[in-house]
Amino acid sequence: RKEVEQDPGPFNVxxxxxxxxxxxxxxSASQSFFWYRQDCRKEPKLLMSVYSSGNEDGRFxxxxxxxxxxxxxxxxxxxxxxxxxxxxxxxxxxxLSFGAGTTVTVRA
Amino acid sequence: xxxxxxxxxxxxxxxxxxxxxxxxxxxxxxYMSWYRQDPGLGLRQIYYSMNxxxxxxxxxxxxxxxxxxxxxxxxxxxESPSPNQTSLYFCASRWTGAYNEQFFGPGTRLTVL
Numbered sequence: 001r002k003e004v005e006q007d008p009g010p011f012n013v014x015x016x017x018x019x020x021x022x023x024x025x026x027x028s029a030s031q032s033f034f035w036y037r038q039d040c041r042k043e044p045k046l047l048m049s050v051y052s053s054g055n056e057d058g059r060f061x062x063x064x065x066x067x068x069x070x071x072x073x074x075x076x077x078x079x080x081x082x083x084x085x086x087x088x089x090x091x092x093x094x095x096l097s098f099g100a101g102t103t104v105t106v107r108a
Numbered sequence: 109x110x111x112x113x114x115x116x117x118x119x120x121x122x123x124x125x126x127x128x129x130x131x132x133x134x135x136x137x138x139y140m141s142w143y144r145q146d147p148g149l150g151l152r153q154i155y156y157s158m159n160x161x162x163x164x165x166x167x168x169x170x171x172x173x174x175x176x177x178x179x180x181x182x183x184x185x186x187e188s189p190s191p192n193q194t195s196l197y198f199c200a201s202r203w204t205g206a207y208n209e210q211f212f213g214p215g216t217r218l219t220v221l
Binding site: 008032041043044046091093094096098 | 139143145148149150151152153156158166196198204205206207209210212213214215217
């Protein structure tokens with residue numbers, strides 16, 4: 001089993017829609033998590049951190065389910081600018097494990 | 109401006125010709141690392157460094173070397189590049205501790221013919 005697994009998508013949604021996708025992780029000892037955003041093979045940038053049960057930042061909500069070992073990201077009221085690949089990142093001691101990413105395309 | 113820089117951004121080379129990709133950060137971070145990104149595989153760590161003169165292998169170190177003589181610089185060296193090292197490479201830095209935000213350089217797209 002991979003350390004971090006994501007549905008690759010693509011998720012193709014209209015502007016204004018809500019889109020959600022999950023990330024599963026194998027290390028039950030992981031305490032917190034990250035979502036990074038990557039635009040078209042550019043460098044990844046931190047979108048949000050996820051501690052305890054979840055986190056909300058504007059239109060973005062991340063939730064953590066420790067029992068089932070998955071993290072979800074929900075984007076409300078999608079904008080064209082939300083089109084990107086979203087990377088799930090799981091810290092483990094000094095190391096970060098990256099998922100392969102979920103691609104979201106928002107269409108006009 | 110706080111940033112991680114990499115050079116070159118694009119490079120096409122031939123098998124066996126030694127090359128170096130430079131990486132520099134201006135945030136005084138202790139931790140630096142190199143990743144390669146290939147379609148469907150995500151970011152895989154090549155080497156990392158916890159501080160000056162301290163380096164260690166990541167998940168895919170074969171065919172690569174690194175050095176950390178100064179805190180701000182962490183070059184990636186391919187002594188004898190091969191076509192399977194064609195990839196997108198990212199340098200990154202952060203404060204020690206995996207729960208800190210990691211900052212990435214803009215990437216180097218390498219093609220080995």
